[in-house]
Amino acid sequence: MPAPRLHRVAVLVLEGAKPLDVGIPAQVFTTRASMPYEVRVCGAAPGRVTGGDGLAYDVAHGLDALAWADIVFVPGYRFPDRDDPPSAVVEALVDAHGRGARLAAISTGAFALAATGLLDGRRATTHWHYTRALMARYPQVKVDENVLFVDEGSVLTSAGAASGIDLCLHILRGDLGVAASNHAARRLVAAPYRSGGQAQYVPRSVPEPRGERFAATREWALYRLGEPLTLDVLARQAGVSPRTFSRRFVEETGYTPMQWVMRARVDLARELLERSQRSVEQIAADTGLGTGANLRLHFQRILGTTPSEYRRTFTRGE
Helix, strand or coil: CCCCCCEEEEEECCCCECHHHHHHHHHHCCCECCECEEEEEECCCCEEEECCCCCEEEECECCHHHHHCCEEEECCECCCCCCCCCHHHHHHHHHHHHCCCEEEECCCHHHHHHHCCCCECCEECCCHHHHHHHHHHCCCEEECCCCCEEECCCEEEECCHHHHHHHHHHHHHHHHCHHHHHHHHHHHCCCCCCCCCCCCCCCCCCCHHHHHHHHHHHHHHHCCCCCCCCHHHHHHHHCCCHHHHHHHHHHHHCCCHHHHHHHHHHHHHHHHHHHCCCCHHHHHHHCCCCCHHHHHHHHHHHHCCCHHHHHHHCCCCC
């Protein structure tokens, strides 16, 4: 089987770059045998870049790395609402996008993408503290202040630093499949998957112990996806009424309980298609989806493809 195609990742460090935001894509996609990625950290020019929070970066590459990359990450930086990035940076981002590279912003890196005009008319997000500033500075951008990340295909944006991990895992899932993403999540000791539609933070009116209880219920359900999981069953496990469980579950995850269960089952089916030779009928039974026809229906609705085509995509080694 041929080796997987190498993906080229550039991490663009701007003046005032936030350390966590820089480190997340650099660590998630760093070159290793199990990950077909090559990472280059770059700046507006090679050399020293003054970062935020008392740190500085010595970058080996300039904007030529954006012409090389398939994916360009723009980490968050200080004072994004004051000035646009240098014109050369903006032009290099536009050129990279024009030849097919994906642009992905972490936190306030969304301001740099907005400066290119590529977010005009598109949904985007940024750290909750800066969403109003992004709306005011770039009114053509459809800012969603209540989500962890937004995937608009060739341009992606995320909220604060932790949601940068969610965005990176989301990209991994699309590039390499669920198994590779879950492996990376375990290595990072991170949640395997938080949906982009999940709220950036849980409202203060929801007691913290309640949130912990629902997280435990979700984990409990993940080990029982092949069993009947109704709203009543989940609420009973959480120790609250079905109505309360349903309302607060949406606040925490962005999904209704049954939508979440369905996506969890489809994700498990994806991993089994990637890593086993079981038939579609067997996988449907193992994941609680019942029949192969039901599995195909939900695959098409959620992923826009069929189980057979999905399996071919992640076993052909391209």
